[in-house]
Amino acid sequence: MAEDQKKRVLLVEDAGLVRMYYREALQGAGFDVDEALNGIEALEKLLTAPVDLLIVDVNMPQMDGLTFIRTLRRQTPAIASIPVLITSTESSPQDIHAARIAGANFYLTKPVGQEQLVLHARILSGCVA
């Protein structure tokens, strides 16, 4: 991706090691990566700098992933329309359904391989290549 058309991703994840693991993969694939430790911080960041994709962990302190998405979808259209990729250790149909209802665009069950993450980030953020 050329510097000026780099897609921006906001990674919303409380675990430092997981943030590093995902960031490494995304940056390696040419994404511009910003991070938030929970939903509250993510909403704050989005108000100042919108992004092309949100990657959101379900289990987070302060504001969990699903509450975050529901709040996100009630913001102004520019922010409310940002695609959301959920990552979660839960894999039951009920969990996936709950994420869909909350407004998630796609759901990946952890462990999410680095390649798999990049592939889905590309599709959801509208990368051409």
Place this chain on the structure above:
Amino acid sequence: MPADVPPVTGEEFRVLCEFLYRRTGMVFTEAKRYYVQRRVTERLQATGFTSYAHYFARLRADSGDEIEQLINAFTVNETYFYREEHQLRCLTSDLLRERIRTKPRGRPIRIWSVPCSTGEEPYSIAIWLLENWPEVDAYDIDIVGSDIDTQVLDAARAGVFGKRALMHLPPRLVNQYLEPLDGEQWRIVEDLRQSVSFSTVNLVEMAETRAHGRFDVIFCRNVLIYFDDASRRLAAENLYENLEPGGFICLGHAESMSRISPLFDVCRYADAIVYQRPMEGARG
């Protein structure tokens, strides 16, 4: 100009070594006389005492933090990144896989680096997991580094390292997980520093080891070599209580549990020999 400190007499040497042994489990023999003299001289100069009798009285009174300073001065803190890499390989290829099989969902994976000295070992474990364990995002991973030496723990928390410590870490990983400070020093990136927690522990004090809870894997490398049989056994029995049933302990290459305690099962994996706390009910 520091005050002159006389050489220790045989009796003073004995009293000092006995004191250190009771406090830490570390054994200093006549062969280590030069090492002992250098360090105790350093402490006398730092505190302004000129006689051992007065200095020992101060230690016995336990006033201020002199016991802590004395212990800090006597520990051997040599360590570096990716030391005995084959054990790290064993961690991801066998030990964690084994632990996960029997672990109830949602429970964190806990790894203890004890003693951790200046932090190279626990940070190496974190880097190794990020690089070699594709399931790193599927578990809450709790990495704890502990040591008796409060000075090395401060250094570990700061996470600043020189060339020597980084010698065995591939340059790509240095670039990725550390930021250059100047030509000579690098600092562990913030996220990685936040992922490892540090605490003080004395391996031969059960109350202190107990307070750390139970772990899936313990790295206890290159400390038992400084102990005698009795303190080795004490440390091993304390650590046994810090393992989940089925949890593993990795020792340094010169150390063998079979000679220390019968509590553990020996496990031979392709990359390393490790010791396991038997599963509950596995023995009569």
